[in-house]
């Protein structure tokens with residue numbers, strides 16, 4: 731899974747529809763950076779997201 735940071739929030743790429751943010755030219759990364767907030771829409775497990783796993787440290 732890929733992620734990117736926008737406005738100090740960690741989002742998933744590709745971004746799910748429920749998240750209003752759009753990836754622009756932020757660098758994509760496959761690790762979770764520390765010190766950034768995690769976008770609840772992107773990162774949290776939501777019902778119906780069978781293929782998404784919650785993140786645990």
Ligand SMILES: [Zn+2]
Pocket residue numbers: 740741742745749750751769770771772773
């Ligand atoms: Zn997001």
